[in-house]
Amino acid sequence: MGKLLRSLFFSLSIVWIVFFAVCSAIKSPLKDGPAAAPMAARGPIDGNYTYVCDESRFAALGLDMTDFYYCDSSAPYEVRAKDLVDRMTLSEKVMQTGDQASGVERIGLPKYNWWSEALHGVSNFGRCVFFDEVVPGATSFPTVILSAASFNQSLWKTLGQTVSTEARAMYNLGNAGLTFWSPNINVVRDPRWGRILETPGEDPHLVGLYAVNYVRGLQDVVGAENTTDLNSRPLKVSSCCKHFAAYDLDNWKGTDRVHFDARVSVQDMAETFVLPFEMCVKEGDVSSVMCSYNKINGIPSCADSRLLKQTIRGEWDLHGYIVSDCDSVEVMAIDQKWLDGSFSDYAAQALNAGMNLDCGTFNNRSLTEAVKLGKASQADLDHSLRYLYVLLMRLGFFDGIPAFASLGKDDICSAEHIELAREAARQGIVLLKNDNATLPLKSVKNIALVGPHANATDAMIGNYAGIPCYYVSPLDAFSSMGEVRYEKGCADVQCLNETYIFNAMEAAKRADATIIFAGTDLSIEAEALDRVDLLLPGYQTRLINQIADLSTGPVVLVIMSAGGVDISFARDNPKIAAILWAGYPGEQGGNAIADVIFGKYNPGGRLPITWYEADYVDMVPMTSMALRPVESLGYPGRTYRFFNGSTVYPFGYGMSYTNFSYSLSTSHRSTNINLRKLQRCRSMVYINDTFVPDCPAVLVDDLSCKESIEFKVAVKNVGRMDGSEVVVVYSSPPLGIAGTHIKKVVGFERVFVKVGGTEKVKFSLNVCKSLGIVDSTGYALLPSGSHTIKVGGDNTTSVAFPFHVNYIN
Structure with a gap:
């Protein structure tokens, strides 16, 4: 990332805020969409060519391509990559280990910039993507936390496919690379974390399924998804699951991520922090994993061979490369001083641990010495480079991929993609309150649109965003539907004084309905900026209450935020009839919110995180990594799996304009597992005098795990409006087991049901995955006894049934 950006990342929060403000200013809306511009005569390689192994390109360099076996497209990628690496000197090899690989002109290898981003659309945050007169913008979809709220796996994959289409088109035009360091799949442990907007939420299974689907959308080439040799599977673009692992603190009360x-307990690592990454690699076949800045139990993640070489590369069989978070190796040497050695010691340690690419220049400066002094082997360096070049060959960097050659300007910011941005935002929006069926609004002639987000633009796209095709703010959307009086109520989201509240109150007095847009933005929660409380900033609460008191028509509160906010005052205020959470809804956010409020779309989103009450932050410091309650310190549990206190809104909460009923059918409610001679029963810790089975549990690794739980849920729409229902399945372990979860998500489906209609959803759950637990020593166990399967959330119709696991000797 370089020293300048590094200083921005790790300096005082105010510096980071200013940096983002500057970036936001650059992302000015293109009012009428991207203007047409003549396509420049350029390509992604050497300014003219679209792939490396072009005979005319070699001729222009004074080389004969037939002399270079790495350009023989009939040879296996691994053989070609070895030929390429073997042609380099040690110093030339080292110069390819940073994100700005220099290339080696004498052997025909061009430079390559590895750092592109595509978290929720193609972003110019990295070094490789840029916008200009040829590509003035790209579709900016909702931030991940809102897309996750849709609980819709097919949507997540479609988003990935669409983003990769625009990314590949931009690569063809010379405006982007092929390797995108997205998505962020860190589980949200604490509501104060500043990067919640980038993540799919607090449940490891939900996060893992988001990762699998988004990665598949980005990477998969239709027809080649199940290639036998996954190391040669072609890729549309390369995706990266980050940040591995246990990374969820940026800058909180003087503690920052680099120090x-x-x-973390082995139990929490296995069942929470590592699980989504395992799913991403094994099921998503992601082609890259990024290690994080922080240390884990004393060892920097980018220097831990157990995590990188043994787990990601070995146990999970990664088909791709491992990259550091930007300047992580330099952080080890300068900030953490982990080895108390020379720079070459740190470069050697990262390479020996299994890190293949340094986002930064530290390895470029230090790795040659490390090899010459015998601290690292040139053979390991060769292996790392081969991982990189095999990946680039799979992407068509060397040979091209004809199926994507025609993608260009017309495939960026298309009408179809912009409509998908609107649909994704609509699917994620969560209805939190709707007294007396106030929403959808009807027969409203004039509206007061007030609050710091009422005319939001850049705030809607959050961070790791590029320049959107164009913005549709709430003010734009509502103004197109009727008479609107707009008053911002606060100078900005910080809302540091009451100057603008009076005018907002006057507008509300004269309106048939008042819609208040409040919440947070990147000045409150962002990378390198964690929150210290869960309240609305400044005078926003006073603004909302005073407007509600004076309004003559119904009041609707719309919250834009990533993390939860304690709005219990609004939830309990009868003068505030309805509340929506809209996350950061992307470039089409205004249209999506208007569609929901006026009933063009029936909301069906569910909260992917728990919204805690404000005093939660006084109970436990962010620096405590424990998920389970720590009774000796008075710390409560974290996330819905371990926290049993009162909440503002629980995980999975979400209302609809219609009502649904469930009925359930299942052919069996137990499984008998015959134990063989070497399958041994394991003891567990039980609470008090709870009945202990003869065989409490068996190691999952000792079981075939072929058993499944199969059932069907009939979802009937018994209300007055077509709509979507999210059917969530939870499991709870047998009663009495100490230190385990209250419940956990084991499956979900989003289903659209017409009024009066019924849709059936079939679930087939693996017994080991769905009913297994992790004990305090890190062993995965399948307990015997009566587990509970519950379908539905706390605020929806639900059905449940017991499922028995019986061990027979």
Whole structure:
């Protein structure tokens, strides 16, 4: 990332805020969409060519391509990559280990910039993507936390496919690379974390399924998804799951991510922090994993061979490369001083641990010495480079991929993609309150649109965003539907004084309905900026209450935020009839919110995180990594799996304009597992005098795990409006087991049901995955006894049934 950006990342929060403000200013809306511009005569390689192994390109360099076996497209990628690497000197090899690989002109290898971003659309945050007169913008979809709220796996994959189409088109035009360091799949442990907007939420299974689907959307080439040799599987673009692992603190009360040592139990690592990454690699076949800044139990993640070489590369069989978070190796040497050695010691340690690419220049400066002094082997360096070049060959960097050659300007910011941005935002929006069926609004002639987000533009696209095709703010959307009086109520989201509240109150007095847009933005929660409380900033609460008191028509509150906000005052205020959470809804956010409020779309989103009450932050410091309650310190549990206190809104909460009923059918409610001679029963810790089975549990690794739980849920729409229902399945372990979860998500489906209609959803759950637990020593166990399967959330119609696991000797 370089020293300048590095200083921005790790300096005081105010510097980071200013940086984002500057970036936001650059992202000015293109009012009428991207203007047409003549296509420049350029290509992604050497300014003219679209792939490396072009005979005319070699001729222009004074080389004969037939002399270079790495350009023989009939040879296996691994053989070609070895030929390429073997042609380099040590110093030339080292110069390819940073994100700005220099290339080697004498052997026909061009430079390559590895750092592109595509978290929720193609972003110019990295070094490789840029916008200009040829590509003035790209579709900016909702931030991940809102897309996750849709609980719709097919939507997540479609988003990935669409983003990769625009990314590949931009690569063809010379405006982007092929390797995109997205998505962020860190589980949300604490509501104060500043990067919640980038993540799919607090449940490891939900996060893992988001990762699998988004990665598949980005990477898969239709027809080649199940290639036998996954190391040669062609890729549309390369995706990267980050940040591995236990990374969820940026800058909180003087503790920052580069100095933080995450003290994590083996139990929490296995069942929470590592699980989504395992799913991403094994099921998503992601082609890259990024290690994080923080230390884990004393060892920097990018220097831990157990995590990188043994787990990601070995146990999970990664088909791709491992990259550091930007300047992580330099952080080890300068900030963490982990080895108390020379720079070459740190470069060697990262390479020996299994890190293949340094986002930064530290390895470029230090790795040659490390090899010459014998601290690292040139053979390991060769292996790392081969991983990189095999990946680039799979992407068509060397040979091209004809199926994507025609993608260009017309495939960026298309009408279809912009409509998908609107649909994704609509699917994620969560209805939190709707007294007396106030929404959808009807027969409203004039509206007061007030609050700091009422005319939001850049705030809607959050961070890791590029320049959108164009913005549709709430003010734009509502103004197109009727008479609107707009008053911002606050100078900005910080809302540091009451100057603008009076005018907002006057507008509300004269309106048939008042819609208040409040919440947070990147000045409150962002990378390198964690929150210290869960309240609305400044005078926003006073603004909302005073407007509600004076309004003559119904009041609707719309919250834009990533993390939860304690709005219990609004939830309990009878003068506030309805509340929506809209996350950061992307470039089409205004249209999506208007569609929901006026009933063009029936909301069906569910909260992917718990919204805690404000005093939660006084109970536990962010630096405590424990998920389970710590009774000796009075710390409560974290996330819906371990926290049993009162909440503003629970995980999975979400209302609809219609009503649904469930009925359930299942052919069996138990499984008998015959134990063989070497399958041994394992003891567990039980609470008090709870009945202990003869065989409490068996190691999952000792079981075939072929058993499944199969059932069907009939979802009937018994209301007055067509709509979507999210059917969530939870499992709870047998009663009495100490230290395990209250419940956990084991499956979900989003289903659209017409009024009076019924749709059936079939679930087939693996018994080991769905009913298994992790004990305090890190063993995965399948307990015997009566587990509970519950379908539905706390605020929806639900059905449940017991499922028995019986071990027979």
